[in-house]
Amino acid sequence: MSFIEKAVIMNQDEVTRAIKRMAHEVLEANNGTSDLVILGIQRRGVPLAGLLQEAIKGVEKVSVPSGAIDITFYRDDLSKLGPSPRVATTEMPLDVTDKVVILVDDVLYTGRTVRAALDVIMDWGRPRAIQLAVLVDRGHRELPIRPDYVGKNVPTSQKEVIKVKVMEYDGKQEVVVGEVQGG
Amino acid sequence: MSLKRKDVLGLEDMAAEEILLVLDIASQFRAVFDRPVRSVPIMRGRTVVNFFHEPSTRTRISFELAEKRLSADIVNFSVATSSFTKGETLRDTAENLQAMKIDMLVVRHKSSGSAQYLARVLKCPVINAGDGCHEHPTQGLLDIMTMRQRLGDLRGKRVTIIGDIAHSRVARSNIWGLGKLGAEVTVCGPPTMVPASVARLGVKVEYDLKRAVAKADVLNILRIQLERGAGSGFPGNREYHRMYGVTEDVVRTLKPEAFIMHPGPMNRNVEIASEVADGPRQVILDQVANGVAVRMALIYLLSGGDPGALAPGEAA
Numbered sequence: 001m002s003f004i005e006k007a008v009i010m011n012q013d014e015v016t017r018a019i020k021r022m023a024h025e026v027l028e029a030n031n032g033t034s035d036l037v038i039l040g041i042q043r044r045g046v047p048l049a050g051l052l053q054e055a056i057k058g059v060e061k062v063s064v065p066s067g068a069i070d071i072t073f074y075r076d077d078l079s080k081l082g083p084s085p086r087v088a089t090t091e092m093p094l095d096v097t098d099k100v101v102i103l104v105d106d107v108l109y110t111g112r113t114v115r116a117a118l119d120v121i122m123d124w125g126r127p128r129a130i131q132l133a134v135l136v137d138r139g140h141r142e143l144p145i146r147p148d149y150v151g152k153n154v155p156t157s158q159k160e161v162i163k164v165k166v167m168e169y170d171g172k173q174e175v176v177v178g179e180v181q182g183g
Numbered sequence: 184m185s186l187k188r189k190d191v192l193g194l195e196d197m198a199a200e201e202i203l204l205v206l207d208i209a210s211q212f213r214a215v216f217d218r219p220v221r222s223v224p225i226m227r228g229r230t231v232v233n234f235f236h237e238p239s240t241r242t243r244i245s246f247e248l249a250e251k252r253l254s255a256d257i258v259n260f261s262v263a264t265s266s267f268t269k270g271e272t273l274r275d276t277a278e279n280l281q282a283m284k285i286d287m288l289v290v291r292h293k294s295s296g297s298a299q300y301l302a303r304v305l306k307c308p309v310i311n312a313g314d315g316c317h318e319h320p321t322q323g324l325l326d327i328m329t330m331r332q333r334l335g336d337l338r339g340k341r342v343t344i345i346g347d348i349a350h351s352r353v354a355r356s357n358i359w360g361l362g363k364l365g366a367e368v369t370v371c372g373p374p375t376m377v378p379a380s381v382a383r384l385g386v387k388v389e390y391d392l393k394r395a396v397a398k399a400d401v402l403n404i405l406r407i408q409l410e411r412g413a414g415s416g417f418p419g420n421r422e423y424h425r426m427y428g429v430t431e432d433v434v435r436t437l438k439p440e441a442f443i444m445h446p447g448p449m450n451r452n453v454e455i456a457s458e459v460a461d462g463p464r465q466v467i468l469d470q471v472a473n474g475v476a477v478r479m480a481l482i483y484l485l486s487g488g489d490p491g492a493l494a495p496g497e498a499a
Contacts, residue, residue, distance in 0.1 A: 070211070
């Protein structure tokens, strides 16, 4: 199974600009940073949450608490996929009860990951609200879930694969579209 | 890397990477215990049967908690309440369970090899919760997890196991597992309980307690099974305590950072002095907590289908 890149749909600067815009949108919708908590979904949502946190700090000079969510034990498809050996950690910076959580992921697709992440958060506390920020919305939802903040809407076919690359894991920051062959 | 096996019957046939994978996942589950909601939904709709053909409190409760924290459905049965009292064979019982579509069987049995027999008969995964004098893999895993939390990499670390080595499934699982991870194991006890042939398992045999513990990083003290008469090789409580009991006097001769483990339930002032059991060196309650996490990890890993199907980075 190999991944064939077809096109770069967001380069480094475009990703940075999108995140800056999303930071402004978050601040506008929530009237500032009070009670905000940013939680990234493992793995690529976590560095993106960090970028969003930095962008908010750049505007408001406030460092919003941030953490990470691992959804492995909340998947709805244990029998289909088998357990992922890539279990990462959930790190809650504080009690999320009565906070406004900005949930961050790289790509919004079927919505199942977000569904699982919502359950994880609920098991840690009862936030006042949860808002969803994604760098790419590629459509094909299987659940009634919608994002509050979107970096870029990318209409795709289900055969296509969207890859978000981040500095931490990939050494560069961009979004590419491609196809998996021989899968 | 995944567990490429249907069952976990012992640590003898488990590879070092498999053991490390289980411990890695177990440490993720430990983090779940500190949350307001102490369970995850991953095993919802799966049925696990706990079949205890021998008295057990702590292992059974630990398995039950592990299953509940994974949101599995649980059926418990023990010999007193089952048709064994009516003369049904192990095989018939197992096949009846299978006909009722269970997803996993956890079995504790007084006969060595019974778990392996059931694993062969049943299509679902089987976890050995202790079979006779053979193995007790989940105890071995939780002991190793507790050691690694304090010592890190176990290569070259010295573990001394004290007690009835010949009849202890806990000792055997420890010896296999620790050996795979490169620890140096010394066993110690009265010669009647530590036959020289034990050395074939790749351990050092030492009959003098003070010599056995002098360089140890960990002591793992086995329970003397008084309820089984402790075998004809047992010298008697007082004599055993004098010769092989871990007392304050023994603890004073240990390396300053060495710590003490015991699988429970303890016979205070037989294999371990009460002051030691309550002292600052013991990590017994850590073992208990790790036990639930290790069992969660095993149940979780054995429940999956084909682990290779998840392409990296392509979670929806």
